[in-house]
Amino acid sequence: MELPRFEKDVSSKEVAQALGDAGCAVIEQLVDDELMDRVASEVEPFVESTPFGVDDFMGKKTRRTGSLIARSSSFHELALHPVVVDAVKDVICETASSMQIHLTQIIDISPDSQAQLVHRDQWAWDFFPFPSEWEVEVSTMWALTDFTEENGATRVIPGSHLWEDKLRPPYEETIPAEMPRGSVLLYAGSTYHGGGANKADTRRTGVNVDYSASFLRQEENQYLACPPDVAATLDPDLAKMIGYSRGSYALGCFGDLQDPMEAVNVYK
Numbered sequence: 001m002e003l004p005r006f007e008k009d010v011s012s013k014e015v016a017q018a019l020g021d022a023g024c025a026v027i028e029q030l031v032d033d034e035l036m037d038r039v040a041s042e043v044e045p046f047v048e049s050t051p052f053g054v055d056d057f058m059g060k061k062t063r064r065t066g067s068l069i070a071r072s073s074s075f076h077e078l079a080l081h082p083v084v085v086d087a088v089k090d091v092i093c094e095t096a097s098s099m100q101i102h103l104t105q106i107i108d109i110s111p112d113s114q115a116q117l118v119h120r121d122q123w124a125w126d127f128f129p130f131p132s133e134w135e136v137e138v139s140t141m142w143a144l145t146d147f148t149e150e151n152g153a154t155r156v157i158p159g160s161h162l163w164e165d166k167l168r169p170p171y172e173e174t175i176p177a178e179m180p181r182g183s184v185l186l187y188a189g190s191t192y193h194g195g196g197a198n199k200a201d202t203r204r205t206g207v208n209v210d211y212s213a214s215f216l217r218q219e220e221n222q223y224l225a226c227p228p229d230v231a232a233t234l235d236p237d238l239a240k241m242i243g244y245s246r247g248s249y250a251l252g253c254f255g256d257l258q259d260p261m262e263a264v265n266v267y268k
């Protein structure tokens with residue numbers, strides 16, 4: 001199966017449909033260089049001071065820099081991009097009542113880096129065997145540099161969201177999601193994929209934003225990454241999307257069944 005590719009005028013419905021069919025899709029050059037330049041300059045000091053990963057899965061020559069909501073205001077335009085958010089919502093909210101931001105992270109793969117083990121992102125929840133019609137997560141990877149096969153573009157297996165769980169597909173079964181800067185790859189939490197090997201002499205930098213059903217624990221603790229006084233400076237929709245809202249019926253309440261936005265509004 002091929003990796004579905006779209007141009008920037010695509011509708012969120014078409015993207016959601018492609019995610020249902022292939023488990024992954026690329027929208028080419030969805031945002032312009034000017035936005036990517038701003039994001040790059042805002043995150044670079046943090047990336048530079050981030051240590052390499054401690055194991056092969058995190059990548060011993062890969063830097064992972066999080067807390068992007070608090071660290072880069074231009075990043076908010078990526079996290080809230082309406083085509084992406086609406087497509088993700090369509091997929092996750094087929095079963096869940098609401099969704100949230102699960103993780104924000106620059107993934108910066110240095111030259112001479114090995115490929116990552118092929119995996120499903122939804123294994124983060126203790127390998128819980130979600131039924132295949134339950135898509136609880138959609139990950140996105142924005143290209144802050146061009147993504148090429150040589151520099152370690154994310155490798156995906158289109159159609160693998162319908163495969164059995166806990167497989168170990170070999171690298172050879174994956175294809176590189178090559179895309180120019182400003183493009184975004186979307187892939188379901190059930191899609192087998194992994195970071196590529198970087199055989200180029202330049203870094204491969206992606207902006208990873210993952211969304212999940214809001215009844216699940218977030219990988220990045222958004223209340224520490226973005227405490228209420230910081231959340232008060234955000235667009236309220238973004239504050240709600242990182243978790244300052246109630247998931248399902250009462251999930252996430254505090255005090256006397258209060259809505260989390262009450263804690264944020266104290267700082268307004």
Ligand SMILES: O=C(O)CCC(=O)C(=O)O
Pocket residue numbers: 107116121141152153154155193194195196206
């Ligand atoms: O860096 C990439 O291209 C993918 C990374 C990834 O899949 C992960 O860390 O879960």
Ligand SMILES: [Fe+2]
Pocket residue numbers: 119120121193194
């Ligand atoms: Fe992954």
